[in-house]
Each structure stands twice: as structure tokens, then as C-alpha cells.
Amino acid sequence: MTRSIAAALGSCLLASSAAAQPMGQNQPPNQWVMNCNYEKGKDCTVSAMIDGGPDNLLGTFLIVSYSAAYTTLTVVADGLGSSASMRVDSWPFVSTSICTGGACSYTQPKSAELLQAMLRGSSITVQLSTQTDGMAGPLTNTLQGFAAQYERAVRAQQGR
Numbered sequence: 001m002t003r004s005i006a007a008a009l010g011s012c013l014l015a016s017s018a019a020a021q022p023m024g025q026n027q028p029p030n031q032w033v034m035n036c037n038y039e040k041g042k043d044c045t046v047s048a049m050i051d052g053g054p055d056n057l058l059g060t061f062l063i064v065s066y067s068a069a070y071t072t073l074t075v076v077a078d079g080l081g082s083s084a085s086m087r088v089d090s091w092p093f094v095s096t097s098i099c100t101g102g103a104c105s106y107t108q109p110k111s112a113e114l115l116q117a118m119l120r121g122s123s124i125t126v127q128l129s130t131q132t133d134g135m136a137g138p139l140t141n142t143l144q145g146f147a148a149q150y151e152r153a154v155r156a157q158q159g160r
Contacts, residue, residue: 029049029050029051029061030048030049030050030051030141030142031048031145032046032047032048032143032144032145032146032148032149033046033047033048033149034046034149034150034152034153034156035047036153036156036157041069042069042157043067043068043069043070043157044067044068044069044152044153044154044156044157045065045066045067045068045153046065046066046068046146046149046150046152046153047063047064047065047066048063048064048141048146049061049062049063050062050063050064050126050139050140050141051139052139060136060137060139061077061078061136061139062075062076062077062126062127062128062136062137062139063075063076063077064076064086064124064126064141066111066115066118066150066153068150068153068154068156068157069157071108071111071112072105072106072107072108072111073086073105073106073110073111073114073115074103074104074105074106075096075103075104075105075126075128076102076103076104077102077128077130077136078102078136080099080101080102080130080131080132081099081101081102081103081104081128081129081130081131082097082099082129082130082131083095083096083097083099083104083128083129084096084099084104084126084127084128084129085126085127085128086114086124086125086126086127087124087125088114088117088118088120088121088123088124088143089117089121089122089123091117091121093125094106094110094113094114096110104128115150118143118146118150119146119147119150121143122142122143122144123140123141123142123143124140124141124143125137125138125139125140126138126139126140126141127139
């Protein structure tokens with residue numbers, strides 16, 4: 001069920017988001033993957049679908065995605081996001097309220113700050129507040145594999 005929700009959410013976001021976030025049926029939960037999308041020009045991203053885990057009966061998940069083309073970090077959830085917060089390791093949470101539909105994006109300076117922390121860190125904790133006073137998270141995911149997938153995304157974006 002979680003994968004079908006992720007696929008449906010991905011399809012909606014690809015159609016509506018200015019910075020199309022690649023998601024799909026084949027994205028493994030809790031693993032970082034690189035993907036290039038050509039729908040609105042070339043955009044190579046690195047993303048992870050962070051699952052609520054086996055004790056989560058509601059199938060809560062968040063998708064964290066970094067766009068090499070737009071140099072922005074986005075948190076995606078099922079629902080109308082009103083704000084998102086992320087922290088790397090035990091650093092303070094960094095929040096954004098730039099949300100459209102289920103996607104909350106960080107400004108480029110905040111994205112760059114979080115990117116540098118993610119390249120050095122070992123885990124992230126992410127949460128998203130919805131306009132209906134709901135909350136997705138906090139969910140935690142390893143950053144193992146993020147740096148390698150980020151490098152692949154940057155090389156692919158540059159055509160190398």
C-alpha cells in the first residue's frame with residue numbers, strides 16, 4: 001500500500017511541481033537513489049522514501065529529495081504540507097514553510113547548508129506538518145549512500 005501511495009504521490013508531483021521530484025514504484029524504502037527526469041528539462045536528483053517502519057500501522061512516509069538542477073532540497077508527504085523540518089545528526093532542526101501541495105522546499109541557501117551537513121553526517125530526522133494540523137514524522141533515516149548518489153546526480157546533471 002505504501003508503494004502505491006508513493007507512486008500516486010509521485011505522479012501528482014511530477015505533473016504539478018516546478019521542480020519535478022522523481023518518485024516511483026521502484027524506489028526502495030529508506031535507501032538513497034539517483035534518478036534523472038526530463039519532463040521539464042533535465043533534473044537529476046538524489047532521494048529517499050523514508051518509511052515509518054514496521055511499527056507504523058498507518059503507512060506514514062516522507063520523501064526527501066535534493067535536485068542537482070535546482071540545487072534545492074524538498075520534503076514530500078501525502079497531504080497538504082504547511083511546514084517541514086529536518087535535522088542532521090544531533091544538530092538543531094532547520095525548518096521551511098515554502099510548501100505547495102504535499103511538497104515543502106528549502107531556499108537555495110538553506111538547501112546548501114543542509115546538503116553540506118548531509119554529506120558529512122550519519123543520519124537525518126524529518127517531519128512535516130500538514131494544514132489539517134496533522135504531522136508526518138519525526139522519521140529518521142541513515143545518510144549511508146547519500147554522498148555517492150549525490151555525486152552520481154551531479155555528474156549526470158553535468159552530462160559526465
